[in-house]
Amino acid sequence: MTAKPWQPPRSLAWLQALMQPHLALDWPLAEWERVVRLSRRLRMLARLAERIDAAGIIDRVPPQARRHLVAEQRLSRWRTGSMIWVLERVATTLGEGSYPLVLLKGSAYIGQDLAIAAGRLPSDVDILVPQAHLAEALTQLKQAGWREPELDEHDRRYYYEWSHEVPPMTHPLYGMELDLHHNILPPVARIRVDADALLQRLRPSKWEAWQVLDPVDQVLHSAAHLFFDSEARDRIRDLVDLDGLLRHFADEPDFWARLPARAHTLGLTEPLALAVHYTQRWFGTPIPGDVVAQVASLGPGRLRRAWLLPLMDLILTPGEPDAKPALAQGLAANVLLIRYHWGRMPLRLLIPHLWHKMRAGAANGNTGATRPDKA
Amino acid sequence: MSSAPRSHQTLGDTDTLAFAKVLADAGFGIDVGAVSVHVRSDSKLFARQLQSVYAHFPLMDRAQWADVHLTINRASGFRRLIRPQVILQCDGRQPFEPFPANAPLPLFEWGCNWMIGQRLNDLLLLHAGAVERDGLALLLPAMPGSGKSTLTAALSLRGWRLLSDEFGAFNPDSGTFRALLKPVALKNQSIEVIRTFAPNAVFGPEFPNTRKGTVAHLAAEPDAVERRHESARPGAVVLPKWQAGSPTRWEPLTENVLFGALAFNAFNYSVLGATGFRSVVRLVRQCPGWQLVYSDLDDALATIDAAWPQVRERQLAAGQ
Numbered sequence: 001m002t003a004k005p006w007q008p009p010r011s012l013a014w015l016q017a018l019m020q021p022h023l024a025l026d027w028p029l030a031e032w033e034r035v036v037r038l039s040r041r042l043r044m045l046a047r048l049a050e051r052i053d054a055a056g057i058i059d060r061v062p063p064q065a066r067r068h069l070v071a072e073q074r075l076s077r078w079r080t081g082s083m084i085w086v087l088e089r090v091a092t093t094l095g096e097g098s099y100p101l102v103l104l105k106g107s108a109y110i111g112q113d114l115a116i117a118a119g120r121l122p123s124d125v126d127i128l129v130p131q132a133h134l135a136e137a138l139t140q141l142k143q144a145g146w147r148e149p150e151l152d153e154h155d156r157r158y159y160y161e162w163s164h165e166v167p168p169m170t171h172p173l174y175g176m177e178l179d180l181h182h183n184i185l186p187p188v189a190r191i192r193v194d195a196d197a198l199l200q201r202l203r204p205s206k207w208e209a210w211q212v213l214d215p216v217d218q219v220l221h222s223a224a225h226l227f228f229d230s231e232a233r234d235r236i237r238d239l240v241d242l243d244g245l246l247r248h249f250a251d252e253p254d255f256w257a258r259l260p261a262r263a264h265t266l267g268l269t270e271p272l273a274l275a276v277h278y279t280q281r282w283f284g285t286p287i288p289g290d291v292v293a294q295v296a297s298l299g300p301g302r303l304r305r306a307w308l309l310p311l312m313d314l315i316l317t318p319g320e321p322d323a324k325p326a327l328a329q330g331l332a333a334n335v336l337l338i339r340y341h342w343g344r345m346p347l348r349l350l351i352p353h354l355w356h357k358m359r360a361g362a363a364n365g366n367t368g369a370t371r372p373d374k375a
Numbered sequence: 376m377s378s379a380p381r382s383h384q385t386l387g388d389t390d391t392l393a394f395a396k397v398l399a400d401a402g403f404g405i406d407v408g409a410v411s412v413h414v415r416s417d418s419k420l421f422a423r424q425l426q427s428v429y430a431h432f433p434l435m436d437r438a439q440w441a442d443v444h445l446t447i448n449r450a451s452g453f454r455r456l457i458r459p460q461v462i463l464q465c466d467g468r469q470p471f472e473p474f475p476a477n478a479p480l481p482l483f484e485w486g487c488n489w490m491i492g493q494r495l496n497d498l499l500l501l502h503a504g505a506v507e508r509d510g511l512a513l514l515l516p517a518m519p520g521s522g523k524s525t526l527t528a529a530l531s532l533r534g535w536r537l538l539s540d541e542f543g544a545f546n547p548d549s550g551t552f553r554a555l556l557k558p559v560a561l562k563n564q565s566i567e568v569i570r571t572f573a574p575n576a577v578f579g580p581e582f583p584n585t586r587k588g589t590v591a592h593l594a595a596e597p598d599a600v601e602r603r604h605e606s607a608r609p610g611a612v613v614l615p616k617w618q619a620g621s622p623t624r625w626e627p628l629t630e631n632v633l634f635g636a637l638a639f640n641a642f643n644y645s646v647l648g649a650t651g652f653r654s655v656v657r658l659v660r661q662c663p664g665w666q667l668v669y670s671d672l673d674d675a676l677a678t679i680d681a682a683w684p685q686v687r688e689r690q691l692a693a694g695q
Contacts, residue, residue: 033440037466040494064440071496078646321444321466 008282009317011038012236015283017048021055024048032065037321042236045069046076047119054118076119079176083107083122086176090127091209093144094137100202101210102128104181105225108212109241111205116244124168124177127210130199131182138166138180146171146178184221185228191267193224215249216262223271232315233333239316242275243283250286260294273299274312311335387430394434395422402446404438405429408554408603409498409544410491413441414483417448418461421479428480428558428579428592431600443490447479465490478582481590484560488541491555492642498553499654500642501543505552506535509687511610512552513679514543514662516636522617522669525565528593529672530679532573537599538607543637547647547654551606556599558592566591572672608694609657611686612637612664613679624668625678633664663689 008015014035017024027035039045049069052058061069087107094101103111104126110117129137142148146169151159159167164183171178183195201214213221222245226238249255263272276295279285300308314332386394397403402415403425416422443465450460450473459476462469463486470489474482492500503516504527513535517523524540531537538544538552540559545552558579561569566589569576577594614628614636628636637655638644644651663686669675 029439037444041466041468064442067497068442068494071494074496074648074650075646078648081648319467322446323467 007284009313011318011320012282014039015044015236015240018044018051018240021052021057024052025057025060029062029064032062034321036065036068038318040068040072041321042234042318043121044119044237044240046072046121047116047237047240049073050076050119073119076121079122080110080117080120082174082176083110083125086125086171086174086178087111087127087207087210089144089174090125090141090178091207093140094129095140099130099133100199102199102202103205103210103212104128104184104221107210108205108218109244111207111210111212113206114244114248116241116248122176124179126179126181128181128184128195128198131195134166134180134182141169141178141180144171145173184217185224191228193266193268197266215245215252215255216258217266219245219249219259219275220263220266220268220272223275224268227271227274227312231333232312233329234318236316236318239275239278239282243279243285246275246279246285246287256288256291260291260298263295264298269295269298270300274308277309278312278316384434385430386426386432386434389426389434391419391423391426394426395419397434398422398425404435404441405432406435406438406603407556408538410442410495410555411438411440412443412445412487413438414444415446415448416461416479418476418479420477421447421461421483424480424579425483427577428594430577430594431597442494443487445483445486445490447483449476478585480579480592481560481582481585484557484592488557491542495544496643496646497546499545499547499644499647499651501545501637502541502640502642503543503637504530504540505538505543505554505607506530507538507552507605507607508535508610508683510607511687511690512538512543512607513610513686514552514612514637515615516543516612516640517615518640522565522615524559524561525568525617525672526615526667526669526675528559528561528565528569528576529572529676531559531593531596531599532569532576533676536602537595542642545609545654545658546606547650549606550657551608553606554599554603556595556603558594561591561593563588568672569593608690609661610690611682612658612662614664614666615675616666616668617670618668619670621668621670623671623674623678624666625682626666628664628666630659633659633662636664661690661693 014027014031035048036045039048045068049058049072052061052069053073058066058069087103091101106120106122107125107127110120148169149167151167155167159165164186165179165181168177168179183193184198185191185193198213198217201217202211203214205212212218219242222238222242226232226235226242229235259272260269263269273295276287276292280287280292311332314329319329394403398415398421399417402413405412405414414425446464447461448464449455450462460473461476461479461482462473463471463482465486471482471486501514501516503514504523505515506513506527513530515523515527527537527540537556537559539555539557541557542555543552544555566578566581570578579592579594581589581591583589612633634655637658638651641651644655647654665682667675667678
């Protein structure tokens, strides 16, 4: 296993300071300004702050930048605390022991004290229950004051028939949304993940009431989340998560042997291939050579890589803070949006869905600008 | 702070075309005390509006550091002909809906305050007007519609130094208040009340039909601009409440009422956690507080002035 050098795009070179915080002390003030702006937009500023703080060098950061590190660190710790509070309350609501309660994504990383848990900015809590207990869980949550959003008939059907989660719920007491899942990908997707297979390999988290997915499944879920999602722009944090997961679980027994095999079983070879490609190429994630070769042989073929990788490059590379949004990036995002929907829904569902979204978008002015907090 | 003034030239006495060019090219740095803002725009109208309400601010080059970077450009395409708009961008994102092209200033002020409220978690941001006298801060926390901005504006025009009409920006480390010297945003009847109260007060244009009705911005006085980096120690808290036809009422408040008025009305009290709690406890222990119900502005000001020597004595004694 050889660690390759970091070769991220120019706009991401500063991410190396996550691994070697002392590098940040060499940045001139103008670079600090750029990094603060860019990393805040990418939701990486608090992660940088936590790394620099943990290295004991935050006092050596120029004061103009330091105040922003401190400010974002406070925001992150508060939101993380709020999330843990919600998890405690939800565990009490759903009762302990009758069926598994599973943490997903950020909540799982925090529930295992992974290195990538520090400096997150959770605005929602992702949890999973077995589909057989979904209705029961939903009823219990509603009785405890969780509310479903008001949806039009289309969106309601979208969630309940075609989605892998119920509509995000809110609670008057907690400033967090709750995303209740019964699978990690929608049930109607061309790629169908067997949720029972996930539930058979759960592991304890640091909280008794909550479990987490098998490490291999955590990686695959994270990869599917990034590479099968509708919007991969400014999603560098997910790539950093993948790097962190691969580094953390590298020493688990059989981890590397099981990863490609499990991806094949669950039908997630393409996202895994993309995850391996980008973490290794951009962040130098140490991955055994035979795993890289195996994943490459299972993943997208040469023809598909020829158009998919350049588009992904374009989309994953964030624009500079002062740059106008690149036209090419917008076009690439649309092509991948079509790929996303193509993989997610059969055509007979997809065409009415896109038609509805287009009409709803036109009616709302379609600026996408109403929720800056969740951006 | 980190910006170099161009020979003390102020924004108000700069040629509008020259300023519009600066604004469109490198952009312009506004240092409002606790925060510096970098703004760029291709709207000449915005250049003129900025000049009117930031008249006494120095004309500065692109600052070395800014905490908030905003671009306000005119929307392109057919929009320009049918319903022209301005769009705010921050760090390559568009966080808000566009505004009509003739209202870039309210979009800037609103967007800027929103960014400040989101980002400055190094400070405890109370939702309060703040003015200074004798080195001591007078805080006016209140819910919208209580006449907080009107009273803050009136005080700032009668010898009190304006710190902010929106943020009581408390530094938990130093225990002092800092200025966030944005123009005071007055709404609806308040605009006429202050025009009558101080006929020489300098206003920007009136913007009718905003989400909050008509808005006009009051330019900060030259002295407040000059001294925007001077902090103020905690002085007193006054909860204003404007009530039509009411005689002036001045009633002392207990610590627990003051605590709620400061903490639960703040922008980031809970984000600061224990630091936020300790800061507010410290403030209510240090500051006497009153409820001020008023309808007559002059009488309200006279009441505050009459109580002030007692505040000054108390804080002087505490400081020794």
